[in-house]
Amino acid sequence: MKTVKTYSSTEILRILKKNGWTIKNQEGSHAQLTHPVKSGKVTVPHPRKDLDPKTVRSIFKQAGILMKE
Known part of the structure; x- marks a missing residue:
């Protein structure tokens, strides 16, 4: 069984900002x-500590960012 890295909302926001996204x-x-x-x-x-892996996948998909698994 694969272990999926967990992300906090702060980590997700940091990744998105590095990719040019800004908080509107x-x-x-x-x-x-x-x-x-x-x-x-x-x-x-x-703010959330750990986001569900499906939520993280959805956010990255919406942003057009490839997710490393």
């Missing part, structure tokens, strides 16, 4: 990020 809006427990070139937005639950 933050209300309640979610941050919304936009990219100057890529269309759409990415929503990250924040």
Whole structure:
């Protein structure tokens, strides 16, 4: 069985910011990020210690970032 690396919301935000995403809006427990070139937005639950691996996969997919497994 594979062990999947767990990510905190802070780590996810750091990765997204390194890839050019910026926080556009933050209300309640979610941050919304936009990219100057890529269309759409990415929503990250924040602050959370460990995000579910499916949530992490979905965030990376929305952002167009390949996830190392």
